[in-house]
Amino acid sequence: MAVPASAPTGLVRLTTCGSVDDGKSTLIGRLLHDAGAVPSDQLAALEAAGGPPDLALLVDGLSAEREQGITIDVAYRYFDIGERRFILADTPGHEQYTRNMVTAASTADLAVVLVDARKGVLTQTRRHSRLLALLGVRRIVLAVNKMDLVDWSRDQFDAVVDDYRAFVAGLGLDDVAAIPLSARDGDNVAVRSVHARWYAGPTLMEHLRAVRLDESGPAALRMPVQGVTRPHADFRGFAGRIVTGAVRRGDLVRILPSGVTAHVERIVALDGDLDLADKGQSVTLTLTPDVDVSRGDVIADADRPPEVADQFEAHVxxxxxxxxxxxxxxxxxxxxATVPARISDIxxxxxxxxxxxxxARTLGLNDIGLCTLALDAPVPFEPYALSRDLGGFILIDRVTDETVGAGMIRFALRRAANLRLQPLTVSREDRAALKRQTPLVLWFTGLSGAGKSTIANRVEQGLLAEGRHSVLLDGDNVRHGLNRDLGFTDADRVENIRRIAEVARLMTDAGLVVLVSFISPFREERRMARECMAPGEFVEIFVDAPLATVEARDVKGLYAKARAGILSHFTGIDSPYEAPEAPDLRIDTTACSPAEAAELILALVRTRQDRPQGGSV
Incomplete structure (x- = not known):
């Protein structure tokens, strides 16, 4: 089929989605086959099996997929229709693999949503369509598949289309092209079907060839800095890919988040220096004057820079x-840019x-939530609706390095821009010097009944006897006041420790030695508490006792209640305790008395109590 002179050209990123068994892989196999993108040896192997070739096998590459008959991974394929080139992603239909669908759709220009004509619009169809809307995919092809199994009923097709259009109308998806087809037989994929003479629209290939994507006006320069290159003393360049706009030699640019400006001295590419670099090009820029630029910064148009903030509202x-x-x-x-961040609120x-x-107090697998986020450092950004590159982010577990979430920034929280640290005349060094001690946090962690509070109480008595200024924060006591609104779910436990860490930090600002006696079951929150403090001011003390030992003690009768099912979310029974891997001090309470343990800790405190630096006292 010849491409009309007016047909658009260029590269199109296409994703397919829908529910399980709607026929996505078969449709993609058919597209590849009819576009002539299947290698002859691969096609011959399919035909050698006898009978009509199973085109789904062209993309279901994993052995687990072939065994189960479903798509698990994201399979990328390339094909051309005339002068237009496509990168096509076959995404999983099963709810368990929604994350793969998000990965593919995050860069897509166009989406094909498949619906089984017999089943209509299902929950997973709605889930994927809602995600497409959140991810900024505005052009949709509704492929009503398996029409041959409903005798090419126009009424059935219209019912499915009406149902889908009614659903997506509230999502802002009004550009929906509906096509009845049979992926298995090829009807209305590349060749018009003789079974649906009532349908006067284009085939799927005709539509893909002709559809026009968004054409926006000139965009401002945005180049995230991926690295600083310095091959020798006379060269310092900033490497990255231009995600929007263009840059010319001599242009005035602004570096974010610092806000400083400089001129582009050179644009260095693999082929040599350039006078101009455009969107999509990877280049290295040198600047004059030689300003400070780091990985994660953004080089931008000086007159139209992105915003900078450290608090956002975003869909996650x-x-x-x-x-x-x-x-x-x-x-x-x-x-x-990669920075520590917390979900402040759902x-x-x-x-x-x-x-x-x-x-909701938390989000589970495949949940979508509107959240507020607080970052440890400000970053340049743009709302996701304006820029996927500077508005889309991922969240990574700091212990496992697993990608656990994807987000789309809606806007910065304006209060973040209006809040400034108030300069104070009296410093933490002044307060510590007045008390003639070094601030310190002694963080006692361990199972309930291990002896944390008993030992911490003895330690504070020893500190008092030595003339040191201290305060003891005990888990049970704090839950009667500051944290009385929190329960014992994992989410509540995280918030419990976050609040205490902040309180402990404020108390070190006052120059105190702070004793914190909390189960604090999760390593991640104990690490977070350490990071809240000044370097060297956090001491993690693991009060260790086997579960059998603390159960035998069971001073409060809590283990018995937990074993009987009366008490839920109890650490060590039906809620995990993550023991410290490298504590600053481990106390084995099966071999050490509280008095002996207290003396060990006091000896450690004495080694940390060097004369405070600075201060006026």
Missing amino acids: VWMSASPLLPGRSYWLKLGA RHKVNVDTGENLA
Whole structure:
């Protein structure tokens, strides 16, 4: 088929999605086959099996997929229709692999949503369509597949289309082209079907060849810095890929988040120096004057820079079997920048079937929530609706390095821009010098009944006797006041420790030795507490006792209640305890008395109590 002179050209990123068994892999196999993109040896292997070739096998490459008859991985394929080139992603239909669908759709220009004509619009169809809307995919092809199994009923086709259009109307998806087809037989894929004479629209290939994508005006320069190159003393360049706009030699650019400006001295590419570099090109820029630029910064148009903020409202798609825990620190990767970030609050989660906003304390696998995030450092960004590159981020577990979530920034929280640290005349060094001691946090962790509070209490008595200024924060006592609103779910435990870590930090600012006696079951929150403090001011003390020992003690009768099912979310029974891997001090309470343990800790404190630096006292 010849391409009309007016047909658009260029590269199109195409993704397919829908529910399980809607026929995505078969349709993609048919597209590849009819576009002449299947290698002859691969096609011959399919035909050698006898009978009509199973075109789904062209993309279901994993052995596990072939055995189960489903798509697990994201399979990328390339094909041409005339002068237009396509990168096509076959994404999983099963709910378990929604994260793969998000990965593919995050860069897509166009999506093909398959629906089985017999089943109509299903929950997973709605889930994927809602995700497409969140991910900024605005052009949709509704491929109503398996029409041969409903005798090419126009009424059935119209019912499916009406149902789908009614659903996506509320999502802002109004560019929907509906096509009845049979992927298995090829009807209305590349060749018009003789079974649906009532359908006067284009075939799928005709539509893909002719559809026009968004054509925006000139965009401002945005180049996330991926690395600083310095091959010799006379060269310092900043490497990255231009995601929007263009840059010319001599242009004035602004570096974010610092806001400093400089002129582009050279544009260095593999082929040599350039006068101009455009969107999509990877280059190295040298600047004059030689300003400070680091990986994760953004080089931007000086007159139209992106915003900079450290608090956002964003939609988050949760991709991990372990729930999102507000207050827990994750790595947030945005462009080339990676910074610690926390979910401050979950405004609501979205019922993907009805669109209803539901109250939520956490998010589970494949949940979509509207959240507020707080970052440890400001980053350059743009709302996702304007820029996928500077508005889309991922969240990474800081312990396992697993990608656990993907997010789309809506806007910065304006209060973040209006908040400034108030300069104070009296410093923490002044307060510590007045008390003639070095601030310190002694963080006692261990199972309930291990002896944390008993030992911490003895330690504070020893500190008092030595004339040191201290305060003891005990888990049970704090839950009677500051944390009385928290329960014992994992999310509540994370928030419990976050608050205490912040309180402990404020108390070190006052120059105190702070004793914190909390079970604090998760390594990640103990690491977060350490990071809250100044270097060297956090001492993790693991009060260790086997579960059998603390159960035998059971001073409060809590283990018996937990074993009887009366008490839920109890650490060591039905909630995990993650023992420290490298504590600053381990106390074995099966071999050490409370008095002996206290003396060991006091001796450690004495080694940390060097004369405070600075201060006026």
